[in-house]
Each structure stands twice: as structure tokens, then as C-alpha cells.
Amino acid sequence: MTDAPPTPLELDGWRHVYSGKVRDLYVPADTPEGGRAERMLVVASDRVSAFDHVLSPGIPDKGVLLTTLSLWWFDQLAGADGGRSIPNHLEPSRLLTRGPDGVPNTPDDVVSLIPDEVIGRAMVVRSLDMQPIECVVRGYLTGSGWAEYLAEGTVCGIRLPEGLSNGDRLPEPIFTPAFKAPMGEHDENISFERTVEIVGAQRAEELRDLSLEIYRRAARTAEARGLILADTKFEFGLDENGVLTLADEVLTSDSSRYWDASAWESGTTPEERMASFDKQIVRDWLAANWPAPREGEPPRLPHEIVERTAARYRELLERLTG
Numbered sequence: 001m002t003d004a005p006p007t008p009l010e011l012d013g014w015r016h017v018y019s020g021k022v023r024d025l026y027v028p029a030d031t032p033e034g035g036r037a038e039r040m041l042v043v044a045s046d047r048v049s050a051f052d053h054v055l056s057p058g059i060p061d062k063g064v065l066l067t068t069l070s071l072w073w074f075d076q077l078a079g080a081d082g083g084r085s086i087p088n089h090l091e092p093s094r095l096l097t098r099g100p101d102g103v104p105n106t107p108d109d110v111v112s113l114i115p116d117e118v119i120g121r122a123m124v125v126r127s128l129d130m131q132p133i134e135c136v137v138r139g140y141l142t143g144s145g146w147a148e149y150l151a152e153g154t155v156c157g158i159r160l161p162e163g164l165s166n167g168d169r170l171p172e173p174i175f176t177p178a179f180k181a182p183m184g185e186h187d188e189n190i191s192f193e194r195t196v197e198i199v200g201a202q203r204a205e206e207l208r209d210l211s212l213e214i215y216r217r218a219a220r221t222a223e224a225r226g227l228i229l230a231d232t233k234f235e236f237g238l239d240e241n242g243v244l245t246l247a248d249e250v251l252t253s254d255s256s257r258y259w260d261a262s263a264w265e266s267g268t269t270p271e272e273r274m275a276s277f278d279k280q281i282v283r284d285w286l287a288a289n290w291p292a293p294r295e296g297e298p299p300r301l302p303h304e305i306v307e308r309t310a311a312r313y314r315e316l317l318e319r320l321t322g
């Protein structure tokens with residue numbers, strides 16, 4: 001990655017420890033240097049990345065939109081959708097109550113920990129021992145999955161039926177893990193066998209089964225709102241009791257591909273079928289305007305692309321939670 005790292009905000013009561021391409025991580029200021037914190041503050045910025053490059057300018061309100069979406073999904077998966085409760089990394093009291101608008105209330109003790117500058121785009125989470133696997137689930141064929149299928153007839157080593165097109169629904173959702181690369185390196189698609197070598201057979205099965213369960217549930221929820229959840233990525237960590245816990249952001253338009261269901265049904269070209277509510281708009285623009293190997297400074301996103309992406313992010317939130 002050639003892009004300069006972002007300058008993190010100074011936040012009262014917190015110490016900055018890490019910045020990813022999109023989010024900044026903080027631990028309580030009284031955490032000893034190098035010591036383990038119980039809680040963390042995850043702050044989502046308006047930064048947008050594509051092909052592992054952070055682009056300029058950011059997408060207005062993206063941090064708030066993605067945080068709101070993530071919190072809403074955590075709540076759905078904690079049982080609001082009628083399913084069993086999936087353990088997640090939000091502070092336990094986070095989901096206990098809901099306001100009149102249906103949005104979960106954040107208890108005062110947790111809210112008071114979130115500095116004013118980042119309210120709405122920050123989550124207080126339990127610090128977990130993260131698993132080094134990005135748990136990708138695909139229900140539809142596109143992106144890197146489509147590229148591999150074209151070349152080899154497989155996705156992450158899983159053989160698929162012949163004759164599929166870009167954007168087609170898969171016979172059933174598949175688990176296609178990636179090894180989570182250290183900062184600055186590309187995540188690497190791996191086979192299930194390789195996942196077993198990294199985390200052990202039992203853990204690998206647990207990650208796969210939980211990921212598929214969450215994907216199926218979320219895809220049903222999305223479908224009821226006229227949306228297709230084409231694919232998504234989860235991250236899990238172990239809590240202090242060794243419980244596998246859903247972490248990071250969930251089912252956001254950064255970690256997932258969402259399409260409009262009616263456009264997909266009636267569309268004839270891949271562009272018409274995959275009417276995206278995610279950063280595909282940015283990826284497509286960058287692919288067309290900055291060909292591989294994409295060295296040096298990426299070109300600046302035009303106003304029109306930024307606005308269109310922001311509008312689609314807002315529309316996704318409204319369609320899902322509205």
C-alpha cells in the first residue's frame with residue numbers, strides 16, 4: 001500500500017493504537033503500553049478503499065451510515081429477527097433496550113465513553129482475540145469469485161457447475177475463507193483445508209458453519225426488503241471465556257455486496273442485474289480509470305461518483321431499517 005496513513009483524532013479518555021484503511025482503533029487511555037485492554041473504541045471514518053487503496057475524497061457520512069447499519073445487524077442477529085442469539089463483541093448491555101424508533105438504546109455508561117467528536121460512528125466493543133481468517137460467504141458469483149471461476153471453474157478451490165454467468169445465484173451459499181494479511185498486505189483467498197491448517201479442524205468447521213448460518217439469516221432479512229445479499233465477510237474472535245464471537249463490522253456496504261432484487265430479476269446485462277448498494281460503484285470507476293498495476297497515487301474520485309455512492313449507502317440503510 002503506497003497511500004499515506006491517516007492522521008488519527010486525539011480522543012479524550014482513549015489512546016490510538018491502530019488505523020486500518022477505514023477504521024481507527026483506540027484503547028482506554030489508562031491501558032499500560034503493550035498491555036491488553038478489555039474494551040476498545042472502533043471509530044469508522046468516511047474513508048473509502050478499493051483495490052486496497054484509500055481514495056480521496058471520502059464519502060460524506062459513510063462512517064455514520066456504516067456504524068448504524070452494523071449496529072442494526074448486530075441487533076437482528078442477537079435475536080431481533082426471530083433467530084437464536086449470536087454472540088457479538090458489543091458491550092453486553094448494548095442491546096438490552098430499544099427506543100420508540102426501534103433503534104437500540106445505548107446505555108449511559110457506554111455512551112459516556114464515546115467522545116462527542118465521534119458519536120454516531122463509534123462503537124465500544126469487547127477486545128477479542130481475533131481469528132486470522134476473513135470468513136467470506138458467497139451466495140452469488142461475482143468479483144474475485146467470478147474471475148477465479150472463469151479461469152479455473154472453481155471458487156477458492158470449490159468446483160461449481162459449468163455455464164454460470166457473472167452475477168448468477170449459486171446452487172447454495174459457499175464458504176470461501178481468506179487469510180487475514182498483516183496491515184498493508186493483500187488478504188489471500190485460501191482453501192478450507194488451509195483454514196484447517198491455520199486454526200485447526202474444529203475451529204474451521206465452527207467458523208464455516210456460523211458464517212453460513214449468519215449469511216442465510218441475513219439474506220432472508222434482506223430478501224424481505226427487496227435486496228439481494230450477494231456476498232459478505234465476517235470476522236470472529238474469542239472472548240475471555242473462549243466463546244467464538246462475531247466482531248468487526250457486520251453486513252455493511254463495505255463488507256458486503258447488496259443488489260436490488262427486482263433489477264437482478266429483470267436485468268439482462270451484468271450492469272443491470274447487479275445494481276449495487278455498496279462500493280462497487282467506486283471499484284468500477286477505479287477499474288475503468290486507473291488500470292492495473294495501479295501504482296502511485298490513485299486518481300481523485302469525481303464528485304458524481306462520490307454523490308452516487310453516498311446516495312446508494314443512504315438508500316440501503318433506509319430500505320433495510322426503514
Ligand code: ATP
Binds near residue numbers: 019
Ligand atoms: P482493512 O483496511 O483491510 O479493512 P483492517 O481490517 O486491518 O484493514 P479496519 O477494518 O479499518 O482495518 O480496522 C478494524 C480492525 O479491528 C481489524 O483489524 C479487525 O480485525 C479488528 N477488530 C474488530 N473488532 C475487534 C474486536 N472486538 N477485538 C479486537 N480487534 C477487533
Ligand code: MG
Binds near residue numbers: 020
Ligand atoms: Mg477490516
